[in-house]
Amino acid sequence: MRIFITLDYELYFGDRTGSVEKCITGPTEMLTEMAERQGIKICHFVDIGFLLRLENEMIKHPHLEKDHTLLCSQLQKLQNNGHDLQLHIHPHWEDSFYNGDEWICKVDRYKLSDFSDNEIREIIFRYKNRLAQFNPQITAFRAGGWCIQPFERLAQPLFDAGIRIDSSVFANGYFESAQYNYDFRGAPLKSRWRFQTDPLIENEEGAFTEIAISSIHNSPLFYWRLFLLGRLNPYEHKPLGDGIPIPAPGQRFNLLTRWTHNTVSIDGLQCKSSEEILPATFTY
Ligand SMILES: [Zn+2]
Numbered sequence: 001m002r003i004f005i006t007l008d009y010e011l012y013f014g015d016r017t018g019s020v021e022k023c024i025t026g027p028t029e030m031l032t033e034m035a036e037r038q039g040i041k042i043c044h045f046v047d048i049g050f051l052l053r054l055e056n057e058m059i060k061h062p063h064l065e066k067d068h069t070l071l072c073s074q075l076q077k078l079q080n081n082g083h084d085l086q087l088h089i090h091p092h093w094e095d096s097f098y099n100g101d102e103w104i105c106k107v108d109r110y111k112l113s114d115f116s117d118n119e120i121r122e123i124i125f126r127y128k129n130r131l132a133q134f135n136p137q138i139t140a141f142r143a144g145g146w147c148i149q150p151f152e153r154l155a156q157p158l159f160d161a162g163i164r165i166d167s168s169v170f171a172n173g174y175f176e177s178a179q180y181n182y183d184f185r186g187a188p189l190k191s192r193w194r195f196q197t198d199p200l201i202e203n204e205e206g207a208f209t210e211i212a213i214s215s216i217h218n219s220p221l222f223y224w225r226l227f228l229l230g231r232l233n234p235y236e237h238k239p240l241g242d243g244i245p246i247p248a249p250g251q252r253f254n255l256l257t258r259w260t261h262n263t264v265s266i267d268g269l270q271c272k273s274s275e276e277i278l279p280a281t282f283t284y
Pocket residue numbers: 008010047088090143144145
């Protein structure tokens with residue numbers, strides 16, 4: 001059995017992005033220290049679009065250089081210490097900006113598929129090339145917000161950029177809102193498979209390998225417990241960081257009223273169930 005621990009290296013994208021230190025570099029430092037004590041290496045899916053936008057906005061707002069230094073030195077350190085840095089694309093940074101005081105996330109074009117074919121290719125190459133300055137071997141991709149569908153228009157540019165692995169799919173996950181749109185019902189119930197133009201259709205000759213994110217089927221009780229613990233002991237059960245996520249209308253209601261599929265995560269209450277999860281989901 002091989003287990004890959006993957007973390008998305010990013011801010012929040014809602015009304016408040018939160019700070020680089022509290023949402024990215026601080027938690028990453030804590031988690032990698034814990035992992036290194038056990039000899040574990042982590043794969044970080046880096047939201048490199050944010051770094052590029054930061055480099056742009058720094059010209060007008062020099063005080064952002066501090067965040068830039070924090071990010072670049074941490075990414076270099078992760079790379080030097082043998083952790084993996086791979087490509088995570090949140091293309092809404094193309095439309096988002098810094099107003100002198102805070103980041104304003106414009107999420108009308110949240111998914112790569114919201115862009116034209118030429119823009120998709122240009123974004124993939126520009127983001128990949130920047131990340132390759134830290135890790136010259138970029139071969140894996142995770143779509144922002146797991147929104148990898150429809151994949152047809154992404155396949156050729158990703159392939160041309162050297163991507164051979166995707167890790168965006170989790171079994172039976174689905175969600176649709178103004179920004180999000182993914183439906184993984186019908187994905188192979190396996191931990192990895194080959195595919196060509198549709199990540200849900202196994203194709204042994206396919207150019208890409210899906211290494212699926214492990215999925216867990218949670219009862220509403222799990223979320224009621226999480227919700228109540230959060231109320232009773234917010235310090236121990238609040239999410240990391242100081243940002244606010246993009247609103248996901250109806251999602252809390254769904255989680256609290258029906259069985260739902262979600263990604264397996266190493267944080268909070270979920271790690272308590274990891275002993276049941278691991279043998280069932282990670283079989284290579
Ligand atoms: Zn992300």
